[in-house]
Amino acid sequence: MDTTVSLRSLQKGQHATIAAITADGEMGRRIRDMGLVPGVELQVIGRAPLEDPVALRLMGFTLTLRNNEADYVAVRDVKNTSAATEDKKPQASKPAGQ
Amino acid sequence: MTAANNFIAIAGNPNSGKTTAFNWYTGARQHVGNYPGITVEKKEGTALIDGKSVSLVDLPGTYSLTAYSLEEVVARRVLAEDRPGAVLNVINAGVLERNLYLTVQMLEMGAPVVLALNMMDEARAQGISIDVNRLEALTGLKAVPTVARNGEGLKEALAATVALAEKRRRTEWMPLEISYGPDIDEALSRMAPLVAQAGLLTNKYPARWVALKYLEHDEEVLERGRMISPETHDKLTAAASQVADHLKSTLNTYPEAVIADYRYGYIASMLRQGVLSETDNIKDRIAYSDKVDQVLTNRFLGPLILMGLLYGMYYVTFELGAYPSDWMAAGFEWLHGLAAAHLEDGMLKSLITSGIIDGVGGVLGFVPLIMIMFLLIAILEDSGYMARVAYMMDRVFRFFGLHGASIMPFIVSGGIAGGCAVPGVMATRTLRSPRERLATMLTAPFMACGAKLPVFLLFVGVFFEKHQALVMFLITMAGWAAALLVSRLLRSTVIRGEATPFVMELPPYRLPTLAGVLIHTWERAWQYIKKAGTIILAISILIWAGMSFPALPEEAAKVFTDKKAPLEEKLAELPSKQLEESVAALEKELADQDKNSPTAKETREKLDKAKEELEAMPVSKLQAEVDDLKEQLEKLPKDPAADSLREQIAKHTAALERLGEHDAGARTLKAKLEGLNAELEKTPSGAIEAQMAQKQEELDALPEKQIEAEIAAIDNEESSETLRNSYAGRIGIALEPVTAPAGFDWRTNIALVAGIAAKEVVVATLGTAYSLGEIDEDNESSLADRIRADNQWTSANAIALLLFTLLYSPCFVTLAVIRQESGEWKWMFFSLFFNLGLAYAVAVAANQIVLKM
Numbered sequence: 001m002d003t004t005v006s007l008r009s010l011q012k013g014q015h016a017t018i019a020a021i022t023a024d025g026e027m028g029r030r031i032r033d034m035g036l037v038p039g040v041e042l043q044v045i046g047r048a049p050l051e052d053p054v055a056l057r058l059m060g061f062t063l064t065l066r067n068n069e070a071d072y073v074a075v076r077d078v079k080n081t082s083a084a085t086e087d088k089k090p091q092a093s094k095p096a097g098q
Numbered sequence: 099m100t101a102a103n104n105f106i107a108i109a110g111n112p113n114s115g116k117t118t119a120f121n122w123y124t125g126a127r128q129h130v131g132n133y134p135g136i137t138v139e140k141k142e143g144t145a146l147i148d149g150k151s152v153s154l155v156d157l158p159g160t161y162s163l164t165a166y167s168l169e170e171v172v173a174r175r176v177l178a179e180d181r182p183g184a185v186l187n188v189i190n191a192g193v194l195e196r197n198l199y200l201t202v203q204m205l206e207m208g209a210p211v212v213l214a215l216n217m218m219d220e221a222r223a224q225g226i227s228i229d230v231n232r233l234e235a236l237t238g239l240k241a242v243p244t245v246a247r248n249g250e251g252l253k254e255a256l257a258a259t260v261a262l263a264e265k266r267r268r269t270e271w272m273p274l275e276i277s278y279g280p281d282i283d284e285a286l287s288r289m290a291p292l293v294a295q296a297g298l299l300t301n302k303y304p305a306r307w308v309a310l311k312y313l314e315h316d317e318e319v320l321e322r323g324r325m326i327s328p329e330t331h332d333k334l335t336a337a338a339s340q341v342a343d344h345l346k347s348t349l350n351t352y353p354e355a356v357i358a359d360y361r362y363g364y365i366a367s368m369l370r371q372g373v374l375s376e377t378d379n380i381k382d383r384i385a386y387s388d389k390v391d392q393v394l395t396n397r398f399l400g401p402l403i404l405m406g407l408l409y410g411m412y413y414v415t416f417e418l419g420a421y422p423s424d425w426m427a428a429g430f431e432w433l434h435g436l437a438a439a440h441l442e443d444g445m446l447k448s449l450i451t452s453g454i455i456d457g458v459g460g461v462l463g464f465v466p467l468i469m470i471m472f473l474l475i476a477i478l479e480d481s482g483y484m485a486r487v488a489y490m491m492d493r494v495f496r497f498f499g500l501h502g503a504s505i506m507p508f509i510v511s512g513g514i515a516g517g518c519a520v521p522g523v524m525a526t527r528t529l530r531s532p533r534e535r536l537a538t539m540l541t542a543p544f545m546a547c548g549a550k551l552p553v554f555l556l557f558v559g560v561f562f563e564k565h566q567a568l569v570m571f572l573i574t575m576a577g578w579a580a581a582l583l584v585s586r587l588l589r590s591t592v593i594r595g596e597a598t599p600f601v602m603e604l605p606p607y608r609l610p611t612l613a614g615v616l617i618h619t620w621e622r623a624w625q626y627i628k629k630a631g632t633i634i635l636a637i638s639i640l641i642w643a644g645m646s647f648p649a650l651p652e653e654a655a656k657v658f659t660d661k662k663a664p665l666e667e668k669l670a671e672l673p674s675k676q677l678e679e680s681v682a683a684l685e686k687e688l689a690d691q692d693k694n695s696p697t698a699k700e701t702r703e704k705l706d707k708a709k710e711e712l713e714a715m716p717v718s719k720l721q722a723e724v725d726d727l728k729e730q731l732e733k734l735p736k737d738p739a740a741d742s743l744r745e746q747i748a749k750h751t752a753a754l755e756r757l758g759e760h761d762a763g764a765r766t767l768k769a770k771l772e773g774l775n776a777e778l779e780k781t782p783s784g785a786i787e788a789q790m791a792q793k794q795e796e797l798d799a800l801p802e803k804q805i806e807a808e809i810a811a812i813d814n815e816e817s818s819e820t821l822r823n824s825y826a827g828r829i830g831i832a833l834e835p836v837t838a839p840a841g842f843d844w845r846t847n848i849a850l851v852a853g854i855a856a857k858e859v860v861v862a863t864l865g866t867a868y869s870l871g872e873i874d875e876d877n878e879s880s881l882a883d884r885i886r887a888d889n890q891w892t893s894a895n896a897i898a899l900l901l902f903t904l905l906y907s908p909c910f911v912t913l914a915v916i917r918q919e920s921g922e923w924k925w926m927f928f929s930l931f932f933n934l935g936l937a938y939a940v941a942v943a944a945n946q947i948v949l950k951m
Contacts, residue, residue, distance in 0.1 A: 024352045026599065028355060029164055030166065030599045031601055032359075033358075034601055049401055049493075053493070053502070053600055060194075060224065061192070064601075064602050
C-alpha cells in the first residue's frame with residue numbers, strides 16, 4: 001500500500017487519489033455526499049486569497065472545502081501532472097508534503 | 099403503502115438546472131409558498147403537455163436524501179408522504195456520477211424515476227459522451243437528454259415522466275435493493291423483518307430502507323422510530339451499533355461510509371460498462387470556467403473585483419433606480435392630490451391621504467430599487483459568482499464565527515444596501531450549521547436593509563449633500579462592522595461552539611437565463627410588496643390613528659380658530675382675493691354655458707377682462723417678474739466664476755458662524771463676505787439673483803402674502819399641538835428624557851417607535867408628523883426641505899439617528915421570521931432588546947462625540 005498524505009499538504013496543480021475519509025457523523029456524510037470517496041481522483045485547482053479554503057476538481061466538477069476539513073481526506077499517488085494545464089504557477093514542480 | 103398522487107416531482111442536485119426546467123415547464127403558472135411548519139420554499143406549478151395540465155412540485159435541490167439539512171428532510175418527506183406519481187430527476191450530465199448518488203437514494207425508497215440528462219450541450223463541449231441507451235438498459239430507467247436553458251428535450255422528458263406515472267399508477271413502489279457489502283447486508287437481513295413486524299414507518303417507507311437509515315444513524319428516522327415503537331427502536335439501535343462496532347474494529351470505518359462507498363461503487367460499475375466515454379482529453383473540461391476563476395478568485399484581483407462589483411451594484415441601483423422611484427413618488431403625489439381634492443375635509447380625508455396614500459406610497463416608491471437590486475443579486479447567484487464570494491470570504495467570516503455562505507444572507511439583508519432582512523434571515527436556511535446559522539440570523543438585521551434606506555437617503559440628502567454616495571457607502575460598511583463584531587461576540591458567548599463543514603460546490607460560470615433571473619427577482623419583490631400591502635398598510639393606519647387621537651380639546655382648538663378668523667376675514671376683503679374668486683366663478687359659468695350660445699362670448703370677454711385685471715395686481719405682477727427672472731437665470735450659460743464665488747461665500751459664512759459675532763477674525767471675514775457678495779452681483783447670474791431677491795422681498799411684503807404666512811404659522815402651531823396631544827405624541831414626549839442624550843426629539847421618537855413595527859414607516863411617520871393638519875396641499879414642501887428648515891436638526895443628531903436606525907430592533911416581520919427560523923421565542927426577544935440597547939449606546943456615543951468636535 002502506498003503511503004498516504006493529508007489533502008491539506010497538496011500544492012496547487014497536484015493530482016492525487018483519495019485513500020480514505022477519516023471523518024464520521026455530519027462532516028463525513030457531507031464530504032461523501034459531495035462525491036469524495038476512496039478511489040476518486042482529484043486535483044487541487046486553487047486556493048482562496050487567504051490560502052483557505054481549497055478548491056478541488058473531481059469527477060468533472062469543482063468542490064471547495066476548508067483546510068481543516070481537508071485534513072479528514074487522506075490521499076495517495078500524489079502527482080505533479082502538468083498535463084493538466086491551467087496551472088501557470090511554477091510551484092507545481094515542488095515536491096509534495098511541503 | 100399509500101397510493102401515488104397525481105403530481106410529478108422534479109428532483110435534482112443544486113446547479114443541475116432543475117429550477118430552469120421547472121420555470122420552463124410552468125412559466126408564470128407557478129406558486130411559491132412554504133412547507134407547513136418549516137421554512138423551506140415550496141414551489142408548485144402546472145405544466146401544459148399535449149393539452150393536458152400536469153401539477154409539478156419543484157423539490158429543494160439536494161445532493162443526498164439524508165436528514166442532513168431541512169431541504170433533504172423535505173425532499174424525502176414529499177417523496178414518501180405526498181407520493182408523486184413519478185419523479186423527474188434532473189441531472190447535470192457533466193457530473194453524472196455524483197448526480198446519480200441522489201438518484202440511487204430515491205430508487206432505494208422505491209420512487210418511479212425518469213432521468214433528464216440535462217446540460218447535454220455542456221457535457222458534449224467538455225468531451226463527455228453518454229450512451230443513453232446503455233444507461234437506460236443498465237438502470238432500467240427512461241433517460242432523456244435535455245438542455246433546460248433552451249427547452250431542448252424537456253417536453254419529451256416530462257411526457258415520459260407522465261407516462262411512467264400512468265403506468266405505475268396502480269402498482270406499489272418498488273424499492274431498489276443493492277448490496278452494501280457483507281456486513282451491512284447481513285445486518286439488514288436481520289433488521290428489516292423487525293421493522294416490518296413492528297410496522298415502523300412502513301406505511302410510507304420500505305422496511306429495508308428504514309433499517310438502512312438506522313445503520314446510517316439518520317436522526318429523523320431514529321426520532322420517529324423512537325416515538326412509534328420504543329421497543330423495536332431499541333432493538334434496531336442495538337443491532338446498528340453492533341455493526342458499527344464491528345466495522346470500527348475490523349476496517350476502522352463507519353457504516354455510513356461503507357454504505358456511501360457501495361452506492362458510489364454501484365454507480366461507477368454501471369458507468370464503466372460503456373455508458374460514459376470521454377471523446378476528448380479531460381483537461382479541456384470546464385477550462386473556460388477555470389480561466390475566469392484565475393482572475394475572479396485571484397489572490398489579489400479577486401477581493402478587489404469583489405469590492406468593486408459590490409460598489410458597482412450599489413451605484414447602478416441608485417443611479418438607475420432613481421428614475422422609476424421618482425415616477426412612483428410622482429404617481430402617489432398625484433393620487434394624494436386627487437384624494438385631497440375630491441374628499442370632504444375631515445377625518446376620512448386625513449386617514450386616506452395622510453394615513454394610507456402617504457404611508458403605502460412611501461413604501462411602494464421603494465419597489466423599483468428593490469427590484470433592480472434583486473435583479474443584480476439574481477444575476478450574481480445564477481452566474482455562479484455568489485459561490486466564489488463565499489469561497490473567497492470564508493476565511494474572514496470564519497474568524498467572526500460565521501461561514502463563507504453567511505455572506506449571502508448578509509447581502510440579501512442589505513449587505514449591499516437595499517436588501518431586506520426578511521428574505522435574508524430566511525436565506526440562512528442554506529447554512530447547515532445551527533450555530534453559524536443563528537449568529538448570521540441574529541446579525542443580518544444590522545445590515546442597511548431597503549426599509550432603512552429611505553431614512554438614510556433623507557438625512558444623508560439633507561446633511562451630507564456633497565458626499566451622498568460616500569456616506570451611504572460608509573453606512574453600509576457600518577452595518578457590516580456591526581454584524582461581524584456582534585457575531586464574534588455572540589459566538590464566543592451565547593452561541594459558543596465548533597465550526598461546521600464548509601464543503602461546497604463551485605458551479606461553472608454560466609450566463610444566467612433571462613426568465614430565471616426575472617422570476618427570481620419578481621418572487622423577491624413580491625415578498626416585499628405583500629409585506630408593504632398588508633402589514634405596513636395596517637401599521638400606517640394604526641400610526642395615523644395614534645397621531646390623530648385624541649383630538650385637541652375644544653377650547654384648545656378654539657384658540658387657534660379664533661386667532662385665524664380675523665386674518666381670514668381680512669384676506670377675504672383683499673381685492674386680489676375677490677378677483678380670484680370672481681375669475682373662478684366666471685370660469686365655472688363659462689364651462690356651464692353651451693359653447694355656441696350667444697352669451698358665451700360675452701362671458702368669455704368678461705373673464706378675460708377679469709384675468710387681465712388680476713394680472714395687473716401687484717401680487718401677480720411681482721410673481722410673474724420673479725418667474726421671468728428665474729427663467730432668465732436658467733437660460734444663462736453655467737458661470738463657473740459665479741459658482742466659485744457662491745462656494746466661497748458659503749464657506750466663509752459657515753466659518754463666520756463658527757467664529758461668532760465678537761471675534762476680530764469674524765469682522766474680517768464679514769468684510770470679505772460683503773466683498774464677495776458685491777463681486778457676485780456683478781456677474782450676470784448674480785445680478786439676476788439680486789433682482790429676484792428684491793422682487794421676492796417686495797412680494798413677501800404684500801398684505802396677502804403676509805396674512806397667508808400668518809395663517810400658515812397658526813396652522814402649523816395647531817397641528818404641532820394636536821400631535822403633541824395625541825397618543826403618539828405623549829409616548830414621544832415621555833421618551834424625550836431617555837432619547838435626549840442621542841439628540842432625538844419627540845417627533846423622531848414617534849417615528850422610531852413606529853419603525854420597530856416596520857422601518858418603512860419611519861420616513862412616512864416623520865412626514866405625517868410634519869404634515870398633519872396641512873391645509874394647502876398644492877404647496878407642500880418636501881420632508882427634506884422641512885428638516886433642512888428645522889434648526890433643531892444638527893448633523894450630530896442626524897448621525898446619531900442614522901446609526902440608531904441602522905442598528906436598532908429588527909422590524910416585526912423580521913422578528914417573527916427570527917422566531918420561526920430559530921424555533922425559539924428567546925432569540926426573538928434577544929434580537930429586539932439587545933439591538934435596541936446596542937443602537938441606543940452607539941447613537942448616544944455618536945451624538946456626544948460629534949457635538950464635542
